[in-house]
Amino acid sequence: MNKEEQIRIINNAINQTKQNLKPLGYNLVFWSIVVISMSFFHYFFPQIVQFSYYSASIYWISIPLLGMIYTTKYNIKNGIKVGYVTQLDRVIKIIWGVFGFAWIFIVAISLIYKVSPVQDVLFLLSIVLIMTGLIIKFNNVTIGGIGLLIFTAYSYYNPFMNLLLVNVVGLSLGMLVPGLSLYFQKNNE
């Protein structure tokens, strides 16, 4: 085996690593649909969600926790199906893992101080989306994150906006549309 052949083998082997971003798109679409549906349900049926003092908190904690378990299982299963984990996969996993912990922290603090966590969570989400978009070099996710950041900042200055509708608009802008474009992009398979 001569030197040229060795270099060719190395190049071919390295080029066989493909970055599969479809699972990330699936995660974004899944979470946006879950939270938008929950927000609509809460908005149209407040008498069900808020039937007792803690029922709304239980509603907004238990379903996302179940979602976290489902997406964790999905991501593990998908990772095994693909057969390898790239450095980029690990970075994305760490970023969204940190978001998950921060979400739990924000929700706990908001329960203690009896304030709404919506804007803080949306602010954090917009930063994480911008970071993800920049890392994976996918402009739609970055733009979605920037749109969500602007919308969240706007909602801070308009305290009379309904926070459930803020959730719906914010997540449609920042997660659903970019998530769908990431999921359906052609060179992703």
Next chain:
Amino acid sequence: MNKETEKLLFNPIRLKAISFLISVETCDFKTLIDVTDSTKGNLSIQLKKLNEAGLIDIKKYFYNSYPRTDYSITKKGKKSFEEFFKELKLLK
């Protein structure tokens, strides 16, 4: 780079395996079979040699009651591969 590592990476299957492992965090056995175009038995032997030389790590575990093996490159493996590649480029 020592002669032993150079000798190890002279084998095309071992070179393919380590070149792929340098671009990923971890990888399973099935993917390495596809990447190296080799048989299960031959690949096992070559990976064992890389592991004995300290160039790769082998992690065995169970997932859903099925045995699985993941491979990853070690720090020593990365360093050796980089030196090997640098020398290749110089000689070209």
